Amino acid sequence: PIFYRLFLFPGESAQNEATSYHQKHMIMTLLASFLYSAHLPxxxxxxxxxxxxxSHQLFHVCVILATHMQMEAILLDKTLRKEWLLATSKPFSFSQIAGAILLCIIFSLSNIIxxxxxLYRIPKPELHKKET
Known part of the structure; x- marks a missing residue:
């Protein structure tokens, strides 16, 4: 949604104070992945x-900064777009919420199963037999 809003739909809603935080978040995330994968310096x-x-330390610093930028952007978006979101979005119904919860439970249980x-399909290692 952020990429869509910032790059594919550059309108009035995309250009606010939170946009620079979203862009900094993306830059820090890309920098973190580049530094860690390239093993620089x-x-x-x-x-x-x-x-x-x-590079692993720099990765953690970049990820922490990216998380900070992301949280700042979310808080600004929430504050600046609250009226618009309330006016254009309708609240979820009970059945939609229950359906989402049920899907999460089914997905989690299927992963566990x-x-x-x-684990049961892994062959058991043979124990070392003592030769007599």
């Missing part, structure tokens, strides 16, 4: 970033 200077500045059954 330790690839450029092996051994120099073993304790401070390792599938992966539990997969």
């Amino acid at each position: 330790e690839r450029l200077a092996p051994g120099r970033f073993d304790y401070i500045g390792h 599938y992966f539990s059954a997969a």
Whole structure:
């Protein structure tokens, strides 16, 4: 929804104070994934970033900053778009909420059953037999 709002539907609703936070969130997320997958900067200077500045540490810093930007954007969106959302959205009915909860329960139980059954299909390791 955010990509759609910011890039495919650039209108008045997309251009507000929260837009810059959404963009910063996306940039920090992309930077985090790039630094971690490229193993920068330790690839450029092996051994120099073993304790401070390792890509995994930079990944965590970028993800924390991205989460902060995302939360700020959500709070601003909630504040700035509250009247519009209340005017254009109708509340969910009880059956819609119950259906969503039921789907989540069915999906969760099917995952539990599938992966539990997969555990029983794993061959048991042979125990080392003592030779006499």
